[in-house]
Amino acid sequence: MDSEQHDKEDKGQRAVQSIEVGGRLLLALAASRLPMSLKDLAAEAGLSASRAHPYLVSFGRLRLIEQDATSGHYALGPAALQLGLTCLVQLDPLKVALPIAEQLANSSGLAVALAVWGNFGPTVVRMIDARQPLHVSMRAGTVMSILGTATGRAFAAWLPRHQLEQAMGAALGDPPGAAPARSLAADDAELREIVAEMRAHGVCRAAGRPMPGVNAFSAAALDHEGVPAIVITALGHQDQVSADWDSPTALAVRDAAERIAHGLGAHPLRR
Missing domain, CATH: 1.10.10.10 (Winged helix-like DNA-binding domain superfamily/Winged helix DNA-binding domain)
Structure with a gap:
């Protein structure tokens, strides 16, 4: 031989x-x-x-x-x-993301959610409960606000405007009375802020919203075409999850998203 x-x-x-x-x-x-x-x-x-x-x-x-x-x-x-x-x-983003999400939940003790872009916008497809009780309204099938949640903001950082406008309104985290399919013209400044946050930190955050006292960090895992295939979110009480951009939770979520993206064939992000 x-x-x-x-x-x-x-x-x-x-x-x-x-x-x-x-x-x-x-x-x-x-x-x-x-x-x-x-x-x-x-x-x-x-x-x-x-x-x-x-x-x-x-x-x-x-x-x-x-x-x-x-x-x-x-x-x-x-x-x-x-x-x-x-x-x-053959690639299934959820199949790639789930073991990484479970590892993040186990190592942090926080609640971890996976969401995809559905017909009505950011939609939770898997929710892993926190080690300690965390009373939140997120569960599989919940549609998240685009601008009012970390999950939605992670999608907004990458998706084109017309796709975002089609899903605006009536989601978890939206202000009361939000109308469906409203224009994003009034939210240009916030959208620019979201994109700037993602470029600077690799994650989006929601501090005390839409649930008071609960902080969350989210990041999108991009596929080989640079499209957000799935968003991973970690959330917990504010005494467990610091809202600082360089907090352990923020860094762990960013790392998890990059690992998922790698499994989806994406090139490493250059920030």
Whole structure:
């Protein structure tokens, strides 16, 4: 058996080392916006050019990569595209997000909610209760206010205006008498504030609203197209959750959203 084809033990499971080595080349190409030379590609994968080349020949036969005839640079091929498209079809944002949300709830003791953008706006699809009783009106199926809740604000930071206007009004956190489908023209300043908050801190917050004495932080997990696929929110009593932008809760929510986004194939956010 070739030395690069031997199996190894890894945490009690057998793994083919040569596949892991070659996989580093594919991952390097996936992380690059442009085709790569053999030298640069091998260096990025931590290999010598002579060691990387046989892997690239095999990947080329499988159509996982392509080599430009003029420049000699390598890029992902049609088979890699098909794998990616199939993965996107099978991908379920809630399935990706739920274990991360449960971990956040367990480590913090706070209530954690997951919400998606539904027909009527931000809609809670999973609510994990706090370790200590927290009397809130959020449950699966609750539609959240776009501007009056941290969850809604996390969506508002990324979605286009026309999509937000279609869902305005009559949600948890809206002021009494809010009319459906109202214009956002009067809320331009607040929308700009929401976008600025997200860019500066990676999270949105709601301090004492819509529930007095309860603070919340939310962040959107973007998919591969930069669209908010799901929003994760952590909330608790103000004596447990500081409203400070750099509080442990704010940082934990931001980290959780980034981990979910990574699982959805998104590129890392640059703030």
